[in-house]
Amino acid sequence: xxxxxxxxxxxxxxxxxxxxxxxxxxxxxxxxxxxxxxxxxxxxxxxxxxxxxxxxxxxxxxxxxxxxxxxxxxxxxxxxxxxxxxxxxxxxxxxxxxxxxxxxxxxxxxxxxxx
Amino acid sequence: xxxxxxxxxxxxxxxxxxxxxxxxxxxxxxxxxxxxxxxxxxxxxxxxxxxxxxxxxxxxxxxxxxxxxxxxxxxxxxxxxxxxxxxxxxxxxxxxxxxxxxxxxxxxxxxxxxxxxxxxxxxxxxxxxxxxxxxxxxxxxxxxxxxxxxxxxxxxxxxxxxxxxxxxxxxxxxxxxxxxxxxxxxxxxxxxxxxxxxxxxxx
Numbered sequence: 566x567x568x569x570x571x572x573x574x575x576x577x578x579x580x581x582x583x584x585x586x587x588x589x590x591x592x593x594x595x596x597x598x599x600x601x602x603x604x605x606x607x608x609x610x611x612x613x614x615x616x617x618x619x620x621x622x623x624x625x626x627x628x629x630x631x632x633x634x635x636x637x638x639x640x641x642x643x644x645x646x647x648x649x650x651x652x653x654x655x656x657x658x659x660x661x662x663x664x665x666x667x668x669x670x671x672x673x674x675x676x677x678x679x680x
Numbered sequence: 681x682x683x684x685x686x687x688x689x690x691x692x693x694x695x696x697x698x699x700x701x702x703x704x705x706x707x708x709x710x711x712x713x714x715x716x717x718x719x720x721x722x723x724x725x726x727x728x729x730x731x732x733x734x735x736x737x738x739x740x741x742x743x744x745x746x747x748x749x750x751x752x753x754x755x756x757x758x759x760x761x762x763x764x765x766x767x768x769x770x771x772x773x774x775x776x777x778x779x780x781x782x783x784x785x786x787x788x789x790x791x792x793x794x795x796x797x798x799x800x801x802x803x804x805x806x807x808x809x810x811x812x813x814x815x816x817x818x819x820x821x822x823x824x825x826x827x828x829x830x831x832x833x834x835x836x837x838x839x840x841x842x843x844x845x846x847x848x849x850x851x852x853x854x855x856x857x858x859x860x861x862x863x864x865x866x867x868x869x870x871x872x873x874x875x876x877x878x879x880x881x882x883x
Contacts, residue, residue: 573718574696576689579882620696622718647693647700652713668697668808 566592567610571603571626572618572645577667581616581645584671588678600629607632612640614678616665619646619653627656634660643677645670681870690877692719694808695842698801699857703846705796709772710848717845723866726839730825733759733843733856742786743828744794747816748802752869754840754861756798756815759825760790760854767851768793791818797846797857809872840866 566589570581578596585592595610597603599621615633617626626644633642643663646653657664665673683691696719703714724732735741742760747753769785772792795818806813821828840861847854861869 574689574693575686576693576877576880576882579686580880583882620700620716620718647697648716649700649704650707650713651704652707667700668693 566614567595567612568592569595569597569603569606569610569612569615571597571600571616571621571629573598573621574618577618577645580670581674584674585614585678588675600624600626603629604632607636612637615640615642616645616674616677617642619644619648627653630657630660630662634662641677643674645674681867681874683870683873686882687870687873687877688721691721691842691873694805695719695721695801695844695859697808698804699797699844699846701804702797702800705800706793706846706848709792709796710768710851710853711771712848712850715847715849720841720843722841723838724841726829726837729829729839729841729858729860732841733825733858734845735759735761735825735856737826738824740823741825741828742790742820742822743825744791744818744820745832746794746798746818748813748859749816750813751806751811752813752861752872753865754859756802757858757860758790758794758797759856759858768848768853771851787820791820793853793855794818801857801859809869809876811872838863838866840869 568585570578572578582594585594595606597606617630619626630644643665644657645665647667649666654664663677665677699716703716707714730737743757745755745757747755769789772789799815802813802815821832842859844857
């Protein structure tokens with residue numbers, strides 16, 4: 566199981582990593598702090614799961630979400646964000662990706678991580 | 681007290697979460713998406729505050745400030761450029777606002793916006809940090825930021841600066857959001873941050 570976590574917050578990266586490793590102890594986790602760093606991982610990796618934050622320095626995660634869906638059509642991809650405005654949620658749901666609201670995301674993330 | 685990277689990110693995430701909660705209510709009120717910035721967090725000399733917000737030294741701004749009361753003291757402040765708020769007033773206060781009563785209505789509208797944002801943020805960080813903080817009544821000022829700070833909210837020495845901004849393009853509405861605390865309160869706040877983060881038991 567290979568998972569990409571895109572979030573500028575090390576606090577959130579560590580929270581997600583802890584939940585992922587509890588479910589998949591042998592999983593390989595790749596971290597990216599912004600959308601550019603995330604795209605650099607696209608060349609050499611095949612991911613099963615991707616979580617993307619929305620509000621990050623530079624480009625927001627909404628743009629990356631579209632690219633990730635194109636690059637990994639068989640992966641499960643989620644926008645995991647504190648920005649819970651209806652407009653953003655609707656845009657995400659139209660893509661077929663999951664929308665996971667912060668801050669209490671543990672249960673939603675565990676459900677998302679089901680194969 | 682110095683914070684490590686995860687602790688600083690924890691503080692930013694707390695305020696990011698609070699602003700996210702506020703944006704939900706604000707977007708419903710203005711019927712448009714609210715664009716949000718990423719939070720900044722730093723300890724700065726009080727006289728350098730104007731360098732950290734997007735207003736010029738001589739720009740006249742409108743500020744709405746709410747005092748923090750309880751386990752953490754200080755002030756939450758929204759800074760609005762003194763631009764045209766007529767669209768905002770028409771949207772959330774009164775459809776037929778005319779120029780003769782615009783100033784009062786503008787203050788009312790900006791106070792409403794500030795109340796939504798600051799109260800959501802205070803509720804959120806109180807919950808994260810297991811503390812009890814309430815907000816006082818909103819107070820409006822119009823002047824340069826430096827004069828407002830000197831005359832109304834002067835804090836000497838180092839201050840904790842937490843800054844964010846938001847924008848509603850359809851209403852030409854944008855603002856900076858600040859939380860300002862003096863050194864004593866900052867130390868208490870940072871101690872709460874360290875204690876609250878330990879409960880997450882992260883590596």
